[in-house]
Every structure is written in C-alpha cells, then in structure tokens.
Amino acid sequence: MKVIIDTNIYIATMRFINVDRMLIWKLLEEEITIVLTDFIIEELRENFKKKYKPEEWGRALDLLLRFLGTGYIEVKRWEEYSPYLEEAKKLTNEKDAPVLAAAMLDDIDYLITRDKKAFLENKKLKNSPLRDKIYSPQGFLEHLRQTR
C-alpha cells in the first residue's frame, strides 16, 4: 500500500503528541510505503526554514526524513505526476494541484491530509472517484482498523 502524507500533517507533528504522530508511527508499524513528492519536500524545507534557526532547520528536516526512512519510502518527481496537473486543477485550487496530481497516479492508494478546503470538504472531489483515496489522519486510522 502506498500513501501520500500531505505537508500539513508533517508540520502538525510539531504541535504536541497528537493523531498526526500516531499516524506516522502506524504507517511505519504496518510497513505501508510513505510517498513523498519533490513538491512536498520543497514545502517542508520552506516551513522548516521559517520555524527554526538557520543552524537548526537542516538538521530537523534531515531527522524527519531519516525517521521516515526507517520504514518504506518512495519519492515521486514532478515529471511523473505533472501529466495529471491539468486534471487536478479542475478539481482543486491551482496551488494544491501538485499534491492531488501525485495522488492521481495509479500506484497511489491514499492521500492523507488535514486540508478541508482543498481536499476533505471539497465538493468537486466528493463527486469524483478520488473521494475514496482521500482521508483525514483520524479517518485513515479508523479505515485501517476496519480493513486490516
């Protein structure tokens, strides 16, 4: 199983012991492949640069990627998912389309996100076959409990 975790979940793990941290642990424990994209890594870099001192952000990002790397990870590049970009732009905001486009790849099973506006409560997505791929962290943990 391959799962894309949206940037907002990695950032939310900074807040406190929460469902987002539980989700990452669960994915590693269940040996589910976490798929990163070059776009998500770039966003993480920008977020970490803003949150940490200049001498700390690189180490923080490195630690996060190393921790994810203790499980199964895969990186999707722009060249792979950009063919789906135009279709994705019809379903969500332009700036969110790179994440949705990657989730449209055939080998991606799920997109887990906290973004209600762009994904979780987006009416266009609710009326598309992609709706079965998109979950909140809590919703995905529940889905795993029921299906595994």
Add this chain to the structure above:
Amino acid sequence: MRMETLQIRLSKEQLSFIDQKVKEGRYPSRSEAIRDYLRKAQLWEALERILELGHSEESEEELSARLEQIREKVYREKYAPRTKK
C-alpha cells in the same frame, strides 16, 4: 561494533511480534529486529526533541493560513513556471 549480551524478558505478544518479523524475512534474527526497533526509537526521540523546538502556540487557523501561504509561494516560484514550458 562491539556488542554486549543482555538477557531480557518480553511478553508472549512482544516475542510473537518479533518472531513474525523474522519469519517474514524482514530481519535475519530476533536480535537484529530488536536492535532496529531501538534505532527507530532513538531516532524518534531525537526527532521529537527537535520538533518541539519548532512548536509554537499558533491556532489551527493561523497554522492553516501559514501553510497556505507557503504552498502558494512554493508553487508560484518553483512549480508554476514549469507548467508554462
């Protein structure tokens, strides 16, 4: 690396969890499995410490707004130009 020998007690469930991983071929031995889980725990602890350094008291709304701004910036500056090629 020089290894020390340690006798530990595990519950039946813990032992069967480890044995299952070995059976699946994920680890060559129980020892290697336990060492790997310890490595993950160490890395997680280091990660938790650094994540907490980045912790701020911003509300859910403030966090969403900040993430949206950054997504917009990354898209506009680095990815939108590629779509025009």
